[in-house]
Amino acid sequence: MALQRSDVEKIAHLARLAVSTEELADYTRSLSDILEFVEQMDSADVAQVAPMAHPLDAVQRLREDAVRETDQRDKFQAIAPCVEEGLYLVPKVIE
């Protein structure tokens, strides 16, 4: 599947990745190559097969709805890029 640069721009936007114009050509080429490679899957007949959710068919374990975690906000925020009064700061979202 040959991707166009505009496809890669869309994908990069979805993935929240900044891609420069120089890099765009490289990524377009390598992503197209990889998609061509994985298209080998098309020669398999999987119409009657159920997708594998887990190799041992395990199910999601549930636990009691009780609070177990302790408040470690200070410890976790000690390594944050930008915090103030217990809040994580980001550029203004709403004008």
Added chain:
Amino acid sequence: MHKQTIASLAEGLRAGEFSSEELTRHFLDRIQRYNGQLNCYITVTEEAALAAAREADRRLRAGSATVLTGIPLAHKDIFCTDGVRTTCASRMLDNFIAPYDATVISAFKEAGAVMLGKTNMDEFAMGSSNETSYYGPVGNPWDMGRVPGGSSGGSAAAVAARLAPGATGTDTGGSIRQPAALCGLTGLKPTYGRVSRYGMIAFASSLDQGGPLTLTAQDAAIMMNAMAGFDERDSTSIDHPVPDYGAALEQSIEGLRIGVPGEFFGDGLAPEVRGLVEAAIRQYERMGATVEEIGLPNSRYSAPTYYVVAPAECSSNLSRFDGVRYGYRCEDPVDLMDLYKRSRGEGFGAEVKRRIMIGTYALSAGYYDAYYLKAQKLRQLISDDFKTAFEQVDVIMGPTTPTTAFAAGDKLDDPIQMYLSDIYTIAVNLAGLPAISIPCGFSNGLPAGLQIIGNYFTEARLLNIAHRYQQETDWHTHIPEAFE
């Protein structure tokens, strides 16, 4: 001391031949001497190691030591270590001091093992050569111009160069077994769900599994006794009884039924590796095993399937790295979108970004069925092939890798070529099965690995089968000349 196995060091410590502090200093000195060349450690935790060693010596004197007490180990920089930098070899986590210990790390701490440091790896575990690390590539101790394999390249190089008697690694598509093969080590990927993934930074959640890289199967059993077990904090952890992995090492392998898949001996396999692997299988026959040909017809879809599933899962797992709560943040973001895009664009390397984008595409509206869903169906077929095979045979054997260690830079320009070096290991992760790679000889001075694949939760049997071979051969005792 650095030439000894974990088992023999444990005996030495118990017999009082040397202390853990002496042993730890010995390895720290070697790391100081050789890490500049090899680049296998990202962080060396000298002070903490010596403190842990002294505490271990206290336990040894008090008689409350276990086999791992006082044993120095290296940990792949993908395991969160409380208060210690954990980078995943990425600029994204260059400044990340983990605020908690991974379950695997706690387990080794409780056993009294000593952490020497965090080892280098391919960035976010994505790679097969340890060439994508933000901290530079790792050399293969057998030939510094060649790769040690990846993504657990740092752990493999550290153990092979005797800068640690054992190390932890993780394996998503072969990242323990392939470096073990290229560096002449024993590397085990346990059954999916056997080892807790809590605190093990996620790449592909349905494939990732932590495991040991050691000089011998006996040492791998010792490490597995600490690593394996049910963990409430990992929702994919399986509550299956943990045996003593060392208890059955000496069991006879008379009557062992070995399956050899034609698909693993096709055109892509280098003749010298084929020769060594076939000789190893004949060795097992001499030891009383029987060999029969089996088929794994859907294994040819392994690589395409993996290169949809793993990137898809990675695109989801790596979405947490957004410059907000931890890790790299770009300078002067103008708005939220800019914060996300540039933090991630600047924080991640090219291979990581490639895989995030492939994954994003494969999961996006209009493409989910054609790529991700189809890959998950193929995964079922690949897994079913193994199920069928295990009705006839006990284990499956073949080469771990198609070639011995390739030259640094060889496959960097062609991601697909790099992906194909995992061709024999990938199917195992897709099926969630356990597999071990052990050294089976040398070609032009470079090690080759034999891969042994078992049924679910048969790690003890795999270690036994590997151990028996190591009693009859001495490939695993060779040391790279430059590091004697």
